[in-house]
Amino acid sequence: MVLEGNPEVGSPRTSDLQHRGNKGSCVLSSPGEDAQPGEEPIKYGELIVLGCCEEGGEETEAQRGEVTGPRAHSCYNGCLASGDKGRRRSRLALSRRSHANGVKPDVMHHISTPLVSKIGRSTENMIDFVVTDTSPGGGAAEGPSAQSTISRYACRILCDRRPPYTARIYAAGFDASSNIFLGERAAKWRTPDGLMDGLTTNGVLVMHPAGGFSEDSAPGVWREISVCGNVYTLRDSRSAQQRGKLVENESNVLQDGSLIDLCGATLLWRTPAGLLRAPTLKQLEAQRQEANAARPQCPVGLSTLAFPSPARGRTAPDKQQPWVYVRCGHVHGYHGWGCRRERGPQERECPLCRLVGPYVPLWLGQEAGLCLDPGPPSHAFAPCGHVCSEKTARYWAQTPLPHGTHAFHAACPFCGAWLTGEHGCVRLIFQGPLD
Numbered sequence: 001m002v003l004e005g006n007p008e009v010g011s012p013r014t015s016d017l018q019h020r021g022n023k024g025s026c027v028l029s030s031p032g033e034d035a036q037p038g039e040e041p042i043k044y045g046e047l048i049v050l051g052c053c054e055e056g057g058e059e060t061e062a063q064r065g066e067v068t069g070p071r072a073h074s075c076y077n078g079c080l081a082s083g084d085k086g087r088r089r090s091r092l093a094l095s096r097r098s099h100a101n102g103v104k105p106d107v108m109h110h111i112s113t114p115l116v117s118k119i120g121r122s123t124e125n126m127i128d129f130v131v132t133d134t135s136p137g138g139g140a141a142e143g144p145s146a147q148s149t150i151s152r153y154a155c156r157i158l159c160d161r162r163p164p165y166t167a168r169i170y171a172a173g174f175d176a177s178s179n180i181f182l183g184e185r186a187a188k189w190r191t192p193d194g195l196m197d198g199l200t201t202n203g204v205l206v207m208h209p210a211g212g213f214s215e216d217s218a219p220g221v222w223r224e225i226s227v228c229g230n231v232y233t234l235r236d237s238r239s240a241q242q243r244g245k246l247v248e249n250e251s252n253v254l255q256d257g258s259l260i261d262l263c264g265a266t267l268l269w270r271t272p273a274g275l276l277r278a279p280t281l282k283q284l285e286a287q288r289q290e291a292n293a294a295r296p297q298c299p300v301g302l303s304t305l306a307f308p309s310p311a312r313g314r315t316a317p318d319k320q321q322p323w324v325y326v327r328c329g330h331v332h333g334y335h336g337w338g339c340r341r342e343r344g345p346q347e348r349e350c351p352l353c354r355l356v357g358p359y360v361p362l363w364l365g366q367e368a369g370l371c372l373d374p375g376p377p378s379h380a381f382a383p384c385g386h387v388c389s390e391k392t393a394r395y396w397a398q399t400p401l402p403h404g405t406h407a408f409h410a411a412c413p414f415c416g417a418w419l420t421g422e423h424g425c426v427r428l429i430f431q432g433p434l435d
Contacts, residue, residue: 051416213257298333327357397424
């Protein structure tokens with residue numbers, strides 16, 4: 001089924017910017033791309049990719065509807081390892097175009113041979129933002145790349161061109177001619193007003209946090225968004241033919257902190273007002289320097305510890321790198337004793353409290369937009385060791401992210417590693433200098 005989109009929207013209340021996710025991609029343009037010279041572009045918000053993944057792999061023939069997954073992985077944590085370039089970025093701003101380019105329902109066609117329709121590719125100009133699958137835990141991918149589960153055009157975000165610049169999310173399913181295309185296996189139905197609505201094969205899920213994205217936030221309920229922007233309860237499984245129940249008292253309007261899951265990658269929506277409350281990179285750097293100025297020491301080796309500069313990147317830990325026993329939170333310098341190989345290569349016994357668990361280096365979280373508050377870096381996610389404020393750590397540790405067709409897992413927002421342990425994070429216990 002193809003529903004042709006009418007790009008001649010005209011109305012100032014109609015949408016402005018389309019975001020369509022793709023297997024290895026999504027949709028968006030650089031800030032101010034269409035702004036007049038000297039004008040400051042109006043910013044609608046930002047999308048931040050959770051987790052880790054380095055773009056890789058190549059698409060097969062468009063007619064097959066297949067795209068390979070990423071070849072290699074590295075932490076986003078503020079930037080792709082190869083750098084944010086073009087449409088492949090870990091964070092992208094939405095700004096107002098000089099001319100609206102949204103779509104609205106126009107003509108519907110039933111196609112008996114859907115494969116004849118030219119399905120879009122991530123190289124199409126209409127795509128603004130390219131996203132690849134996120135792999136929990138990071139590290140180099142081994143063996144053949146898995147096929148991506150993200151739809152070619154997973155979603156689109158339409159923003160009002162006038163204040164308050166409301167942003168609404170829709171499931172997409174576009175072809176190369178800007179027509180909304182739903183495959184043969186996609187769930188679809190006719191609405192009471194005579195329009196066609198449907199769901200992409202693996203769905204576009206949205207979760208709005210309770211209390212906004214602030215120090216008092218709590219995870220909300222995951223819902224599924226249709227092509228027309230209606231809100232439904234989740235299907236029995238991710239790609240089930242039967243849609244969930246319509247939730248009439250909820251809308252597809254994005255809020256600060258809304259999570260968008262594309263079945264392979266999860267995005268965080270931040271509003272301009274919300275970003276003003278978030279810590280800045282300068283604040284994060286000041287916190288790093290303040291923590292290092294306290295001269296924390298290894299309680300056993302008595303060596304001075306220091307968090308590395310973000311400019312050094314996440315390479316091999318240096319001699320001053322702080323390490324933590326994630327079960328108890330005691331911070332040490334690196335040492336080679338206490339191994340419990342019968343429990344696994346990373347299992348160590350803390351020399352202070354004798355608890356046995358993973359022993360990992362600590363890394364400061366560098367994506368400020370993922371933080372709920374500018375609090376000090378006092379907690380680390382388990383077992384990855386990314387460090388942030390207490391409220392940020394506890395929020396993400398309580399937030400289940402969709403995985404596969406049924407499962408939900410809390411994950412580190414900086415690297416995508418699934419969280420373990422009773423709380424998913426641990427309070428760091430530093431020892432100050434003896435002098």
